[in-house]
Amino acid sequence: xxxxxxxxxxxxxxxxxxxxxxxxxxxxxxxxxxxxxxxxxxxxxxxxxxxxxxxxxxxxxxxxxxxxxxxxxxxxxxxxxxxxxxxxxxxxxxxxxxxxxxxxxxxxxxxxxxxxxxxxxxxxxxxxxxxxxxxxxxxxxxxxxxxxxxxxxxxxxxxxxxxxxxxxxxxxxxxxxxxxxxxxxxxxxxxxxxxxxxxxxxxxxxxxxxxxxxx
Amino acid sequence: xxxxxxxxxxxxxxxxxxxxxxxxxxxxxxxxxxxxxxxxxxxxxxxxxxxxxxxxxxxxxxxxxxxxxxxxxxxxxxxxxxxxxxxxxxxxxxxxxxxxxxxxxxxxxxxxxxxxxxxxxxxxxxxxxxxxxxxxxxxxxxxxxxxxxxxxxxxxxxxxxxxxxxxxxxxxxxxxxxxxxxxxxxxxxxxxxxxxxxxxxxxxxxxxxxxxxxxxxxxxxxxxxxxxxxxxxxxxxxxxxxxxxxxxxxxxxxxxxxxxxxxxxxxxxxx
Numbered sequence: 001x002x003x004x005x006x007x008x009x010x011x012x013x014x015x016x017x018x019x020x021x022x023x024x025x026x027x028x029x030x031x032x033x034x035x036x037x038x039x040x041x042x043x044x045x046x047x048x049x050x051x052x053x054x055x056x057x058x059x060x061x062x063x064x065x066x067x068x069x070x071x072x073x074x075x076x077x078x079x080x081x082x083x084x085x086x087x088x089x090x091x092x093x094x095x096x097x098x099x100x101x102x103x104x105x106x107x108x109x110x111x112x113x114x115x116x117x118x119x120x121x122x123x124x125x126x127x128x129x130x131x132x133x134x135x136x137x138x139x140x141x142x143x144x145x146x147x148x149x150x151x152x153x154x155x156x157x158x159x160x161x162x163x164x165x166x167x168x169x170x171x172x173x174x175x176x177x178x179x180x181x182x183x184x185x186x187x188x189x190x191x192x193x194x195x196x197x198x199x200x201x202x203x204x205x206x207x208x209x210x211x212x213x214x215x
Numbered sequence: 216x217x218x219x220x221x222x223x224x225x226x227x228x229x230x231x232x233x234x235x236x237x238x239x240x241x242x243x244x245x246x247x248x249x250x251x252x253x254x255x256x257x258x259x260x261x262x263x264x265x266x267x268x269x270x271x272x273x274x275x276x277x278x279x280x281x282x283x284x285x286x287x288x289x290x291x292x293x294x295x296x297x298x299x300x301x302x303x304x305x306x307x308x309x310x311x312x313x314x315x316x317x318x319x320x321x322x323x324x325x326x327x328x329x330x331x332x333x334x335x336x337x338x339x340x341x342x343x344x345x346x347x348x349x350x351x352x353x354x355x356x357x358x359x360x361x362x363x364x365x366x367x368x369x370x371x372x373x374x375x376x377x378x379x380x381x382x383x384x385x386x387x388x389x390x391x392x393x394x395x396x397x398x399x400x401x402x403x404x405x406x407x408x409x410x411x412x413x414x415x416x417x418x419x420x421x422x423x424x425x426x427x428x429x430x431x432x433x434x435x436x437x438x439x440x441x442x443x444x445x446x447x448x449x450x451x452x453x454x455x456x457x458x459x460x461x462x463x464x465x466x467x468x469x470x471x472x473x474x475x476x477x478x479x480x481x482x483x484x485x486x
Contacts (some may be wrong), residue, residue: 139256
């Protein structure tokens with residue numbers, strides 16, 4: 001039931017993103033494309049499970065695509081050339097790590113890629129904190145609740161920190177063969193909140209405000 | 216919570232909930248803290264920007280005034296050194312000619328000589344009113360008095376000058392700016408107001424100095440501030456602000472115009 005709610009919410013936000021696509025600024029156009037792609041991949045989750053008895057393949061593809069999309073969004077949003085270079089380096093290194101993990105550590109066809117996902121979450125937290133720092137260094141004379149950058153960054157920070165805990169719990173539960181619905185509900189709640197925050201970011205995005213942020 | 220031995224223990228659930236709650240609470244507090252910090256930064260940024268803009272406008276105005284004073288000084292010295300010298304030579308030559316012509320033409324030559332003499336005097340007065348050094352040496356009241364005499368002689372308008380209270384020095388720069396405000400207002404009255412009378416009041420009180428110019432001319436509406444006349448009036452306001460004073464211009468169609476500059480003599484001079 002909660003899973004369907006999350007999927008429906010993702011669908012609504014993906015549609016909003018496509019409807020507002022022309023009015024969005026570049027980083028949020030990329031985000032809108034990712035939200036649509038994410039919805040489509042999530043929607044095919046049940047097919048993967050029925051075909052392959054697990055969704056490891058999907059999870060692997062999702063995590064590398066997600067990182068690349070978010071890294072590009074952050075690349076555009078950051079002003080500092082040093083941070084931009086750092087992001088480019090992390091994209092390359094992350095891809096190498098993804099390959100190594102998929103081939104040698106957590107099988108592409110069998111195992112959920114928690115190593116790659118958790119590494120990604122750590123990097124998202126780092127990007128989010130750096131972007132908040134940039135926002136403080138270069139404040140724009142616009143109410144913060146009207147700034148899409150704020151909502152997007154909050155969504156990423158929230159999702160990354162809570163998902164990190166969630167994955168750690170799932171690892172623990174998996175290793176001790178413990179069944180718990182709480183962790184699943186927690187996961188879905190995180191997803192819902194993340195979707196809502198991303199949706200607000202897409203809705204509030206305006207070219208004038210992003211141009212001010214970029215000055 | 217234990218049914219078949221593979222569910223999470225109640226303690227574990229509690230621990231999970233507490234950790235999750237603490238984490239979410241920390242996240243929410245962090246975001247709220249960021250929002251407060253951001254708002255403070257926005258306000259500080261806005262204040263800094265306004266201060267920079269105000270400083271820039273002031274510096275620009277100071278530069279404009281300095282350039283104007285230099286130009287006026289140059290014109291003053293050119294009038295004094297060149298034009299009046301040439302006219303003095305013309306006057307001298309006419310004096311020489313007058314002695315050698317018949318009676319009929321002599322009176323015309325003498326009349327012309329007197330006109331030239333008058334022109335030399337007017338030009339000298341004009342030169343003095345343009346010169347910063349002359350204004351500084353004479354002081355504000357004396358300089359305004361001379362200007363009033365010069366204009367009254369022309370017969371264009373009847374100007375009365377009144378002083379309330381004993382005069383005290385306001386500072387060279389401020390007195391110069393006040394004189395320029397006076398000149399600007401006077402020029403506006405002569406050019407635009409079609410006034411018959413102009414009353415000038417200098418009030419020297421202990422805690423405030425006031426310069427007031429009231430004319431009985433045609434006046435103008437608030438829309439008039441948008442056109443070229445308006446930019447001259449804005450100049451008056453800006454100059455007054457530069458010396459730490461405030462200028463108010465009050466006028467309506469048919470009711471003349473009143474320019475009032477108020478200055479705190481004890482306030483630290485900005486210019």
